[in-house]
Amino acid sequence: MTPSPLSVAAGEARSFAVAGVGVTFVNEMVSGARVRLPDSYQPFLAREAADVEIRLASRNRLDPSPGVPLYDSNLHWRAVSSGRKTVFQFHHPPTGLLYCEAVVERGFSRVEILFSEASWRELAPSAAESWEIPYPLDQLLLVPALALRDALLLHACGGVVSNRGLVFAGHSGEGKTTLAGLLRAEGAPLLSDERIAVRKTERRFVACGTPWPGEGDVVSSASHPLAGMFILRKAPRHALGSAAPSLAADLLARAIVPYYLPDIAARILDVFSELASEVPLRELHFARSPGLTSLLRAAA
Numbered sequence: 001m002t003p004s005p006l007s008v009a010a011g012e013a014r015s016f017a018v019a020g021v022g023v024t025f026v027n028e029m030v031s032g033a034r035v036r037l038p039d040s041y042q043p044f045l046a047r048e049a050a051d052v053e054i055r056l057a058s059r060n061r062l063d064p065s066p067g068v069p070l071y072d073s074n075l076h077w078r079a080v081s082s083g084r085k086t087v088f089q090f091h092h093p094p095t096g097l098l099y100c101e102a103v104v105e106r107g108f109s110r111v112e113i114l115f116s117e118a119s120w121r122e123l124a125p126s127a128a129e130s131w132e133i134p135y136p137l138d139q140l141l142l143v144p145a146l147a148l149r150d151a152l153l154l155h156a157c158g159g160v161v162s163n164r165g166l167v168f169a170g171h172s173g174e175g176k177t178t179l180a181g182l183l184r185a186e187g188a189p190l191l192s193d194e195r196i197a198v199r200k201t202e203r204r205f206v207a208c209g210t211p212w213p214g215e216g217d218v219v220s221s222a223s224h225p226l227a228g229m230f231i232l233r234k235a236p237r238h239a240l241g242s243a244a245p246s247l248a249a250d251l252l253a254r255a256i257v258p259y260y261l262p263d264i265a266a267r268i269l270d271v272f273s274e275l276a277s278e279v280p281l282r283e284l285h286f287a288r289s290p291g292l293t294s295l296l297r298a299a300a
Helices: 039-044 116-122 137-147 176-185 245-252 262-278 293-296
Strands: 015-016 021-025 035-038 054-057 068-072 077-082 085-092 095-105 109-114 129-131 151-161 165-168 190-192 195-200 204-210 222-236 281-288
Touching: 015 039, 015 222, 021 035, 021 137, 039 109, 039 116, 039 245, 054 116, 054 137, 068 176, 085 137, 095 116, 109 116, 137 151, 151 176, 165 204, 176 190, 176 293, 190 195, 195 262, 222 245, 222 293, 245 262, 245 281
Parallel strands: 021 054, 035 129, 054 109, 165 222, 222 281
Antiparallel strands: 015 021, 068 077, 077 085, 085 095, 095 109, 151 165, 151 190, 151 195, 195 204, 204 222
């Protein structure tokens, strides 16, 4: 039997936990429409969540909130500052229709996501009773929420070797999916093939899976003590570089930092500074060949 798509029905609340941060979606749609969530959130379902509350509502039409421009993706979303609030606006590029807006209170703990009923009917008339949160709004909301709780998000895949978390950072095309496949083939549990959250706890840094997969469609809600981080380099054979703090700049380039939110960016950079000084950082030269996990046990 095919599982039902993950959604939040009108009058319903659903909670999730990502890297220890609780998120609750509350559907207050007067129209009765369901709001679909990515199916990749399924492993992250939780009983309670008290950190971030996201209320889902709709209006017949949306007028863009006035404010100071913060960032424009030049694709389909932009961010503005409106008083003490941050507003994310989503437009349909061919028509310019504003179809969704997220109004975020300072602290990123309370969010109202508003849908335009008129725009949604025009853009997706066959989906009038089932809407969806536009990509990448959930990440835009959760990256600051994570940062305020001493966590940062990396373009990285993650695996578990000797019960320790290892993070392999890389830009698109640098081999995250390939490396995840190699680890999986050798029996190593995976945390993600695309996005890893690293969070500072009272005792140590931990590597956490996230609901944002890559081409390998790997998601996990597990977390493990972080034993090492690696910058990926494709090579003819597997080899480990020496621990090199100078690689911190390479790692930072693979972190997701909303520089248009200075307070959040500063918080991420503070956590990053501690991370780079406490957790070994190396280059990992890897090839499409077996024997990777035996090499990595020395780092775990």
